[in-house]
Ligand code: ADP
């Protein structure tokens with residue numbers, strides 16, 4: 129009789145222990161959840177890793193709402209209701225805490241790249257209209273139109289004094305080359321204190337990773353083969369230190385038209401007003417800072433490999449350059465992260 133009671137008690141204890149363990153295993157189960165949307169004129173996505181589905185879901189919704197808010201209310205030069213559009217209409221104002229870092233840091237890269245990045249380039253971009261044109265509608269603008277447009281640009285017409293900004297000579301600001309990187313910094317600030325292991329956020333050609341997936345695997349960010357199709361990667365960057373890393377690529381394969389064998393692509397050299405010819409097909413910049421990774425990828429594409437190196441050094445950024453023959457050049461820090469496919 130006693131034996132039976134002990135056996136029964138033993139079974140009961142074992143069942144409780146197993147249930148307890150099962151519950152622990154279940155609650156420790158690593159989940160990931162993705163959300164995709166369209167904002168900032170491109171596709172955006174957020175993937176979060178953690179333990180609780182509900183938290184991941186709420187976080188993903190919050191992040192996508194945040195991206196849309198910044199796009200529509202702060203950064204877009206196209207959206208009538210944004211702060212930037214308001215500045216472009218009124219020529220002078222006090223910047224909000226949301227707009228100020230985007231403009232100041234973009235301006236710094238304009239200066240440091242000596243105008244290879246120019247956030248007042250919109251009139252020239254409009255003359256080319258590469259972003260909106262179709263194969264049927266695209267035409268090469270005539271030289272006079274390009275020259276006239278160049279005369280309406282120049283980042284030196286932006287005057288910044290603390291959070292006060294004014295625009296001289298009717299220039300307008302377009303953050304199309306830096307805002308997708310900036311939004312990654314905004315997302316990171318919102319994500320870092322959440323109860324998650326890590327996340328990967330993408331906005332067009334800019335990607336941010338931080339934390340971990342909690343299964344010890346590294347983050348892999350692919351670099352596209354400029355001569356290949358969309359899914360064809362030349363290699364990838366590997367991150368496994370749990371820190372925040374931002375990666376932005378500017379390439380001549382993203383938006384372009386070929387006329388008489390010449391490729392007219394969407395990255396314009398502000399000095400000539402024509403698509404940049406620096407011998408490169410793409411530049412991928414790696415930085416802790418999302419805005420700088422995005423701004424520098426555009427600037428370095430215009431500058432070419434040699435002239436980019438001091439600029440990258442100044443911003444403590446790394447880069448992978450792919451030239452028109454698909455040769456790969458890297459800064460020393462990028463070599464440690466790059467894995468050839
Ligand atoms: P993407 O927007 O395709 O991710 P980029 O960050 O390189 O790539 O930004 C390119 C966009 O920036 C172009 O579509 C154009 O609107 C604008 N742009 C092109 N050339 C320049 C330049 N030299 N300086 C500032 N903006 C530019």
Ligand code: MG
Nearest residue numbers: 305422423426
């Ligand atoms: Mg850019």
